Amino acid sequence: MAYLEIKDYKIKGISAAVPAEEIDNSKLTLLGSEVEIQRFLENTNIHKRHVVGNSGLTTSDLCEQAASKLLKEAGVDPKEIEVLIFVTQTPDYLLPSTAIILQHKLGLSKDVVAIQISLGCSGWVFGMSTALTYMSAMKSLKGLVLVGDTVTMTKSPFDKSTFPLFGDAGTATLLERAEGEVGFKFHLGNDGSGYESIIIEDGGYRNPVSPKSFVLEEKSNGVVRNKLQSYLNGEAVFIFGITRAPSSIKLLMEKYSLTAESVDYLILHQANKMMNDKIAKKTGFTTEKVPYSLQSFGNTSSASIPLTIITQIPNISICRKSHIACGFGVGLSWGSVYFETDELIVPDLIIVK
Amino acid sequence: MKEQFIEKFKEVVEVESVELTLETNFRELEEWDSLAGLSIIAMIDEEYDVVLEGSEFKNQNTIGDLINAIQSKIDGKA
Numbered sequence: 001m002a003y004l005e006i007k008d009y010k011i012k013g014i015s016a017a018v019p020a021e022e023i024d025n026s027k028l029t030l031l032g033s034e035v036e037i038q039r040f041l042e043n044t045n046i047h048k049r050h051v052v053g054n055s056g057l058t059t060s061d062l063c064e065q066a067a068s069k070l071l072k073e074a075g076v077d078p079k080e081i082e083v084l085i086f087v088t089q090t091p092d093y094l095l096p097s098t099a100i101i102l103q104h105k106l107g108l109s110k111d112v113v114a115i116q117i118s119l120g121c122s123g124w125v126f127g128m129s130t131a132l133t134y135m136s137a138m139k140s141l142k143g144l145v146l147v148g149d150t151v152t153m154t155k156s157p158f159d160k161s162t163f164p165l166f167g168d169a170g171t172a173t174l175l176e177r178a179e180g181e182v183g184f185k186f187h188l189g190n191d192g193s194g195y196e197s198i199i200i201e202d203g204g205y206r207n208p209v210s211p212k213s214f215v216l217e218e219k220s221n222g223v224v225r226n227k228l229q230s231y232l233n234g235e236a237v238f239i240f241g242i243t244r245a246p247s248s249i250k251l252l253m254e255k256y257s258l259t260a261e262s263v264d265y266l267i268l269h270q271a272n273k274m275m276n277d278k279i280a281k282k283t284g285f286t287t288e289k290v291p292y293s294l295q296s297f298g299n300t301s302s303a304s305i306p307l308t309i310i311t312q313i314p315n316i317s318i319c320r321k322s323h324i325a326c327g328f329g330v331g332l333s334w335g336s337v338y339f340e341t342d343e344l345i346v347p348d349l350i351i352v353k
Numbered sequence: 354m355k356e357q358f359i360e361k362f363k364e365v366v367e368v369e370s371v372e373l374t375l376e377t378n379f380r381e382l383e384e385w386d387s388l389a390g391l392s393i394i395a396m397i398d399e400e401y402d403v404v405l406e407g408s409e410f411k412n413q414n415t416i417g418d419l420i421n422a423i424q425s426k427i428d429g430k431a
Contacts, residue, residue, distance in 0.1 A: 043388050161387065236407035238391045243404050278395055 003255055006132040007183035012142075012176040013345030015070040016307045017062040018050035018169045018297065020353045025049070030160050030222060040164065045273035049167030049298030050351075051152045057352060059088045060098045062170025063146035064105050069347045070172045071106075076142060078107040083143035083175075084114040085131040087123035087302050089330070090150045091116065102146065113138075120198070121269045121329025123147050123302025124173070125337050129186045131175055145173040149301035154200060156225035158216070162232045165272065167298030171306040174345070185338040187252040189244070194332035197236045202227040237329070241275045245328040245336075246282035252324065252336040253283075260284035263338070265313060267325040270294040270304040279326075302327070310346045317346045358420055361400060365392045375417035397423055403430075 025047055031037045041047060052058075063086065071078055084106075086099035099116035108114075113134055119126050127145045135143045148170035155162040202213040213227045225231070245268065253259065260266075266285040268276050270293055280290040291312035293304065300307055305325045309316060320342040328334040359373050366389045368382060379385055379393075390410070397419070398404050403426040405413075413419050 039388060043392070233407070234387050235390055235394070235410060239394060239404060239407050239410075242395065242398060274391060274395060278398070 001251070002186075002188040004129055004133070004186040004188065005183065005256075006136050008177060008179050008181055009132055009135060009175055009183050010178040010181045011339065011341055011344060012076075012174040013070050013074050013347070014171065014173050014306045014310050015066040015347045015350070016169055016171040016303065016310060017066040017350035017352050018167070019052045019055055019057050019062070020351050021051050021053045021055065022048055023051055025164050028164055030158065031164055032160070032222065043272065043274050044165065045292065045295050046165055046298045047295050049152075049296075050169065052150045052168050057150065058092050059090045059148045059150050059170050060086070060092050060102055060105070062150075062168070062352060063148050063172060064102060064170075065350050065352055066170050067102075067106055067144055067146055067172035069350060070174055070345065073347045074174055074345045076174065079109050080142045081106075081108045081144050082112055082138060082140040083131050083134045084108060084112050085117060085127045085143070085145045086115070087117045087119055087127040087145070087147040088149055089118055089120050089301070090153060119331065119333055120149065120151075120301045121271070121299075121304065122327035122331065122333040122335045124171075124305045125186065125325060125327045125335035126188065126333070127302070128173065128175075128184065128337060129188060129335070132184055135175060135177070139177070141177045143175045145175065147171050147173070147306065148303040151299070151301045154230045156216075156229040158222075158224035159229065160222040161234060162225075162230060165299050167300045169297060169300040169303035169307050171303045173306055182340055185252065185256045186335060187248050187255065188335040189248060189333070191244075191332045194236065194240060197233045197240065197332060198230065198330040200228060200230045238275055240332055241271055241328055242278045242282070244332070244334045245279045245326050248328070248334050248336045249279075249283045249324060249326050252338060256338060258324065258338055260286075260289075262322070263324050264289065264321045265323045266290045267305050267308050267323055269327040269329060270297070270299050270308060271329070272299070301329075311349060316341060316344050318343065354424070355420060358423075359416060361396055362393065362416060365389075365396045373416055375415065375420070377416050378414050379416055379419075380414055393419075401427060403427060
């Protein structure tokens with residue numbers, strides 16, 4: 001079992017940046033008739049979301065802005081950062097690693113450990129565990145976890161089974177050594193047998209780009225995409241989400257003697273309302289302990305957990321709070337983490353024009 | 354269980370067009386779509402504490418098929 005505990009570290013601050021362009025799903029004709037739109041909104045609760053559109057913004061642009069503002073407000077010199085983890089499935093280039101480009105753009109030291117990780121919805125949890133493992137082994141004082149996706153760029157705008165669900169965002173989480181702090185407790189898991197559940201078939205080296213990759217295919221009514229755009233098996237992912245996520249959360253709680261009563265917040269990856277309500281119910285958390293950001297931002301892939309923490313939890317920058325966060329999705333991959341926050345530094349949400 | 358299941362099914366999928374029987378092919382209902390599929394998977398989980406795997410669910414077409422699948426899962430647990 002992949003359990004992991006790292007003490008003497010804490011989150012110093014979290015920030016996020018989203019592109020300015022907003023899509024209002026209530027006006028999205030792709031979803032069908034007025035009745036169909038209402039049904040979609042009721043079941044998913046995804047009303048609005050921010051998208052990069054034609055702005056040319058990349059995930060690293062959003063993360064860079066989030067990180068710069070966070071470092072400034074926390075009074076941390078970029079040269080103090082010793083570990084940089086960048087989690088995304090929408091990097092700037094196929095190569096080199098965008099993590100290394102970010103080292104330069106953010107003005108970090110050349111001695112920094114800069115690693116890019118390819119994960120989606122479980123990405124923040126895995127990114128945090130990687131950063132903390134390095135930091136702990138290095139006795140490092142400060143590290144950055146930059147997480148996000150321009151996930152709408154991977155969806156066909158003519159595919160109602162994917163396009164209306166997603167939004168773009170980049171986030172930065174600043175980690176700091178803090179002797180005596182409870183730190184972080186993780187449970188991590190993967191199941192590669194589900195790799196086809198969420199997939200972009202072409203453009204890698206299994207199926208290199210070819211003229212055929214660009215051919216739009218109508219899979220069903222309102223579901224039109226090409227092979228460079230992501231497929232999502234909604235049924236398989238739903239079943240996965242309502243089983244694996246609660247089981248991971250329960251395993252973490254059992255292992256570390258945590259209870260739904262003793263933990264202040266359960267922060268779930270923002271998939272859709274139907275799925276998240278179900279996961280929350282199965283783990284015994286009452287609704288007021290389970291914040292949602294998907295009504296305003298949609299499913300923001302790996303950015304969803306930090307984005308939810310800073311936009312939905314009241315007084316997060318004043319009071320001490322305890323959290324379990326759980327990410328689950330593409331891979332298939334899932335992870336849960338327990339941690340506490342105290343006087344978190346939270347810059348205002350950055351809207352990038 | 355049969356009548357209770359059919360009632361629940363009607364409620365979740367909001368079936369108004371036809372009477373449901375064990376032989377009804379639910380995939381051909383006017384009200385059926387992917388969201389209805391997710392709601393049914395969630396309802397089965399909620400009411401019977403059974404999660405049908407994706408491949409299992411795909412192979413079922415009638416209300417009777419679903420009931421049999423749930424029953425065999427419940428029996429398997431016992």
